[in-house]
Amino acid sequence: MSITTAQEEPELIQLLTPDGELREHPDYPLDLTAAEKRGLYRDMVLVRRFDSEAVSLQRHGELGLWASLLGQEAAQVGSGRALGADDMAFPSYREHGVAWCRGVAPKSLLALFRGVTNGGWSPDEHGFHLYTIVIGAQTLHATGYAMGVQRDGAVGDGGSAVISYFGDGATSQGDTNEAFNFAAVNNAPVVFFCQNNQWAISESNDRQTRVPLYRRASGFGFPGLRVDGNDVFASLAVTRAALQHAREGQGPTLIEAFTYRMGAHTTTDDPTRYRIAAELEEWKLKDPISRLRAHLAGTGEGDEEFFAAVDAEAERLGEQVRQECRSLPDPQPLDIFHEVYAEPHAHIDRQRAEFADYLASFEGAGAEGGR
Amino acid sequence: MAEKTTIGKAINEGLRRAMEADPKVLIMGEDVGKLGGVFRVTDGLYKDFGADRVIDTPLAESGIVGTAIGLALRGYRPVCEIQFDGFFFPAANQTFTQLAKMHQRSGGRIRMPVVLRIPYGGGIGAVEHHSESPEAYFAHTAGLRVITVANPQDAFWMIQQAVSCDDPVVFFEPKRRYHERTEADLSGTLDSATGMDAARVARSGTDVTLLAYGPMVKTALQAAEADTEHSIEVVDLRSLSPVDYGTVFASVRRTGRAVIAHEAPVSAGLGAEIAARITESCFYHLEAPVIRVGGFDTPYPPSRLEEHYLPDLDRVLDGVDRAFDF
Numbered sequence: 001m002s003i004t005t006a007q008e009e010p011e012l013i014q015l016l017t018p019d020g021e022l023r024e025h026p027d028y029p030l031d032l033t034a035a036e037k038r039g040l041y042r043d044m045v046l047v048r049r050f051d052s053e054a055v056s057l058q059r060h061g062e063l064g065l066w067a068s069l070l071g072q073e074a075a076q077v078g079s080g081r082a083l084g085a086d087d088m089a090f091p092s093y094r095e096h097g098v099a100w101c102r103g104v105a106p107k108s109l110l111a112l113f114r115g116v117t118n119g120g121w122s123p124d125e126h127g128f129h130l131y132t133i134v135i136g137a138q139t140l141h142a143t144g145y146a147m148g149v150q151r152d153g154a155v156g157d158g159g160s161a162v163i164s165y166f167g168d169g170a171t172s173q174g175d176t177n178e179a180f181n182f183a184a185v186n187n188a189p190v191v192f193f194c195q196n197n198q199w200a201i202s203e204s205n206d207r208q209t210r211v212p213l214y215r216r217a218s219g220f221g222f223p224g225l226r227v228d229g230n231d232v233f234a235s236l237a238v239t240r241a242a243l244q245h246a247r248e249g250q251g252p253t254l255i256e257a258f259t260y261r262m263g264a265h266t267t268t269d270d271p272t273r274y275r276i277a278a279e280l281e282e283w284k285l286k287d288p289i290s291r292l293r294a295h296l297a298g299t300g301e302g303d304e305e306f307f308a309a310v311d312a313e314a315e316r317l318g319e320q321v322r323q324e325c326r327s328l329p330d331p332q333p334l335d336i337f338h339e340v341y342a343e344p345h346a347h348i349d350r351q352r353a354e355f356a357d358y359l360a361s362f363e364g365a366g367a368e369g370g371r
Numbered sequence: 372m373a374e375k376t377t378i379g380k381a382i383n384e385g386l387r388r389a390m391e392a393d394p395k396v397l398i399m400g401e402d403v404g405k406l407g408g409v410f411r412v413t414d415g416l417y418k419d420f421g422a423d424r425v426i427d428t429p430l431a432e433s434g435i436v437g438t439a440i441g442l443a444l445r446g447y448r449p450v451c452e453i454q455f456d457g458f459f460f461p462a463a464n465q466t467f468t469q470l471a472k473m474h475q476r477s478g479g480r481i482r483m484p485v486v487l488r489i490p491y492g493g494g495i496g497a498v499e500h501h502s503e504s505p506e507a508y509f510a511h512t513a514g515l516r517v518i519t520v521a522n523p524q525d526a527f528w529m530i531q532q533a534v535s536c537d538d539p540v541v542f543f544e545p546k547r548r549y550h551e552r553t554e555a556d557l558s559g560t561l562d563s564a565t566g567m568d569a570a571r572v573a574r575s576g577t578d579v580t581l582l583a584y585g586p587m588v589k590t591a592l593q594a595a596e597a598d599t600e601h602s603i604e605v606v607d608l609r610s611l612s613p614v615d616y617g618t619v620f621a622s623v624r625r626t627g628r629a630v631i632a633h634e635a636p637v638s639a640g641l642g643a644e645i646a647a648r649i650t651e652s653c654f655y656h657l658e659a660p661v662i663r664v665g666g667f668d669t670p671y672p673p674s675r676l677e678e679h680y681l682p683d684l685d686r687v688l689d690g691v692d693r694a695f696d697f
């Protein structure tokens with residue numbers, strides 16, 4: 001009996017090597033203009049800058065928490081830029097790069113991690129659903145949404161597709177596996193985009209799976225692919241193809257973007273407790289941004305002036321993000337009672353009024369409160 | 372021998388004792404192994420007891436509780452860590468339809484010595500799902516015992532009692548109090564400890580009984596200290612299912628007044644049940660209606676609002692005042 005384990009190297013779809021060399025792939029011909037390539041570079045640099053600014057804002061007490069996307073820029077920007085205006089994305093909580101591509105303002109993401117709101121943006125306006133913290137839950141939402149797209153007749157020419165983001169850890173959840181099956185049975189136009197960043201907090205891949213994750217799809221009856229998640233070209237090309245496949249009514253695809261969480265799980269995590277530094281050093285050689293920079297410099301599609309301009313823009317973004325974060329208005333106490341129900345609710349209304357009276361009873365009683 | 376320690380360390384020490392005493396005791400959950408749990412409550416156990424007894428599970432709460440049931444059927448005593456209160460829910464099916472009912476379904480043949488450890492409650496500035504108080508769901512479910520601790524001493528004994536109990540025990544850990552240092556004696560033997568079903572009078576008083584549990588016990592004690600007009604008796608419930616009504620009623624009959632405080636939403640919360648019981652059993656002793664102080668009947672708010680949501684000293688004292696001028 002032969003058993004396949006996660007350690008075996010399957011084929012990795014790669015268009016851009018870590019050294020910045022282009023690789024032809026028969027299924028995914030690359031047809032990007034120089035301007036588009038520069039755009040992807042700019043996206044990744046700006047998103048990384050935003051992310052590092054958020055980490056430092058957390059260190060300064062301006063955010064309660066931050067989940068860094070460091071190292072996952074190519075997977076997120078590549079797949080995010082593959083989405084069309086009518087497509088819908090369902091993120092987990094680390095998809096700041098996808099949010100960027102969908103036009104969600106950085107300060108909206110900061111508002112969530114600052115504890116100002118549990119949501120923060122309009123999903124419909126951006127084609128980008130709210131962050132979902134409960135692992136795997138959004139995969140079912142994406143599948144149901146895609147079933148709705150199907151029923152609206154929005155599959156086929158000019159149709160739209162749905163994409164769901166989740167991590168390697170999330171593949172263990174019942175919800176995720178149910179989503180795979182619902183999508184398969186219904187032939188729903190949904191792409192499952194798994195960022196395998198090798199870690200689920202302290203647990204490495206081998207605690208979650210015995211087979212390479214992309215192979216899970218075949219058991220459910222749809223294609224699965226493993227793409228170099230640190231290669232923005234490959235992430236873009238493969239996601240584009242999978243979305244098109246879905247739009248045309250050919251059903252779901254699982255994309256495993258093989259990447260690495262270069263930072264801590266979140267700002268409260270200490271990865272030195274469970275992983276060795278050498279691993280990070282190895283992955284640094286596969287950095288998504290430096291390989292695209294090497295490519296652009298090598299082909300002359302990006303010159304020093306361009307790189308300097310992007311760096312300067314990143315600095316300005318950092319400054320802007322800092323200021324926007326600090327000036328986010330605090331929510332007001334009575335907001336606790338807002339939008340609990342869509343329809344009037346007598347009990348909540350009464351409780352809100354009682355609390356308003358309670359708060360008013362402190363007015364004029366001095367800073368210590370009522371006593 | 373008393374020393375300063377924390378609830379987190381005391382649970383860790385209690386788990387270690389339980390594992391040493393019985394090779395069938397297992398720890399399982401997300402990140403409980405190498406990392407020692409996100410709150411470090413299982414720190415060092417993986418190193419000392421190995422991967423067979425401290426299991427870093429796949430990320431699936433239904434899987435954790437479901438396989439714990441299977442392990443228990445095979446004679447093991449699993450202690451499952453649910454990483455945060457808000458992440459219990461994928462395991463709700465296994466807990467409510469299987470774990471809680473197996474003993475009766477089997478005509479008493481099967482026992483389910485499974486512990487679910489759940490860090491709960493707010494006040495840590497966290498994002499959504501990390502600050503909830505879901506204890507009422509569990510107390511509402513027959514077949515589950517529900518306990519919670521307010522200090523390292525109880526944490527040390529009660530986790531061991533939970534592990535040695537042949538019923539499923541849901542063990543709620545007050546996460547905002549995990550790292551507070553207080554005196555505790557972590558020596559002695561388990562049979563010298565008060566039973567985990569018993570409530571404890573944490574502070575004697577004569578005018579009003581203030582009932583609290585878990586993270587709110589400290590707030591209740593502070594309220595008792597701060598109130599110069601009334602002599603407040605604080606009762607730490609410790610067990611939420613069953614509730615030790617003997618201790619509760621005796622106190623209320625002495626004081627004639629009762630206030631119950633918890634972080635969970637007031638409506639259909641533990642306080643509602645306890646208020647009803649007090650009214651039924653102590654009606655002629657009561658000088659005032661039983662007052663409840665708790666979280667609002669809303670989702671737990673974003674962290675910038677949690678100080679308004681959580682019942683603080685002022686809200687508890689306001690409740691005490693209401694028990695005097697209703």
Ligand SMILES: Cc1ncc(C[n+]2csc(CCOP(=O)(O)OP(=O)(O)O)c2C)c(N)n1
Nearest residue numbers: 094133134135167168169170199200201458
């Ligand atoms: C249902 C549920 N259980 C536990 C958690 C706590 N938790 C948050 S992130 C995480 C690990 C997720 O790993 P993965 O899916 O690989 O995503 P990554 O964080 O690596 O992006 C865990 C266990 C949660 N958010 N939801």
Ligand SMILES: [Mg+2]
Nearest residue numbers: 167168199200
């Ligand atoms: Mg991961």
